[in-house]
Amino acid sequence: MSKKPKVRAKPPYLRSISIKSTWTDFEAYPYSLPLLQGGDFSLRFDHPITIIVGENGIGKSTLLEGIAVLAGFDDAGGGSGYRPVDHSMAIETPGGILSKCLIGGWLPKVSAGWFFKAETFFSVARYLDQAARESNEMGPDFLSYSHGEGFLRFFHERCRRRGIFILDEPESALSPRRQIELMRILREAEHAGEAQFIIATHSPLIMAYPGARLLRMTKDGLSEIDFRETDHFSLMKEFTSDPETFVAEIFPPSEGDEQMDLYSQDPPPY
Numbered sequence: 001m002s003k004k005p006k007v008r009a010k011p012p013y014l015r016s017i018s019i020k021s022t023w024t025d026f027e028a029y030p031y032s033l034p035l036l037q038g039g040d041f042s043l044r045f046d047h048p049i050t051i052i053v054g055e056n057g058i059g060k061s062t063l064l065e066g067i068a069v070l071a072g073f074d075d076a077g078g079g080s081g082y083r084p085v086d087h088s089m090a091i092e093t094p095g096g097i098l099s100k101c102l103i104g105g106w107l108p109k110v111s112a113g114w115f116f117k118a119e120t121f122f123s124v125a126r127y128l129d130q131a132a133r134e135s136n137e138m139g140p141d142f143l144s145y146s147h148g149e150g151f152l153r154f155f156h157e158r159c160r161r162r163g164i165f166i167l168d169e170p171e172s173a174l175s176p177r178r179q180i181e182l183m184r185i186l187r188e189a190e191h192a193g194e195a196q197f198i199i200a201t202h203s204p205l206i207m208a209y210p211g212a213r214l215l216r217m218t219k220d221g222l223s224e225i226d227f228r229e230t231d232h233f234s235l236m237k238e239f240t241s242d243p244e245t246f247v248a249e250i251f252p253p254s255e256g257d258e259q260m261d262l263y264s265q266d267p268p269p270y
């Protein structure tokens with residue numbers, strides 16, 4: 001009798017997160033995020049790629065850290081079982097403890113994947129090289145490249161595998177051209193059908209990724225949005241349609257100032 005081929009579940013693997021109904025502590029960070037106030041926060045993931053946008057400080061990274069810990073990653077970044085940063089001397093409250101108040105709905109629970117944080121990429125990369133050296137293996141050596149090249153090599157090598165990939169501001173070191181390359185990597189991963197991505201970004205390019213579910217985080221919570229409606233896109237649109245006026249309006253002349261030609265080719269007089 002022939003064996004039935006195994007059917008592998010497709011992403012998204014993490015189908016939902018919600019706040020525990022018994023949770024009552026909303027006083028201190030990270031439970032004090034505006035998103036959680038009211039105690040009925042929940043979010044469903046129904047696309048392989050979810051992209052979260054929102055103003056600085058609204059809580060995107062903290063939410064991603066909570067999800068990363070729920071997925072079994074360290075909130076400093078890395079894969080399952082990696083502890084790239086020594087937290088023993090840290091004085092700050094780690095955002096990952098948010099996971100304490102969250103319940104994740106998985107189908108199935110996957111442990112493979114990665115939590116990429118632009119701000120800790122270099123510590124994580126060093127940790128990977130050191131771990132490889134200790135096992136007499138070749139390290140990935142992401143640090144022997146420029147910031148942006150290192151990031152892209154990383155995305156090429158790690159994000160095409162099966163698992164859940166949580167990316168916090170992956171565009172940070174990438175030129176617009178390289179952001180487009182990242183979008184191509186996402187597209188390949190999406191076609192391969194093995195990876196779920198949850199991404200926080202300020203890049204108007206990445207938020208225009210076709211087929212992703214784009215969510216805007218505000219103090220009132222998370223809601224779906226078209227990328228054209230985001231502040232990031234509207235500001236860039238205003239800028240590109242009339243850069244001179246746009247920049248001049250950033251620096252309105254004070255009373256008594258002479259009107260400055262911002263695009264003068266003359267060097268400054270010092």
Ligand SMILES: Nc1ncnc2c1ncn2[C@@H]1O[C@H](COP(=O)(O)OP(=O)(O)OP(=O)(O)O)[C@@H](O)[C@H]1O
Nearest residue numbers: 029055056057058059060061062063092093094095
């Ligand atoms: N370790 C911490 N302890 C206390 N408050 C924190 C800590 N980390 C962040 N916060 C605060 O929590 C809020 C959310 O921060 P978070 O980093 O999640 O925002 P964000 O949306 O990712 O911002 P950005 O776009 O600038 O990365 C901010 O008001 C921030 O000052």
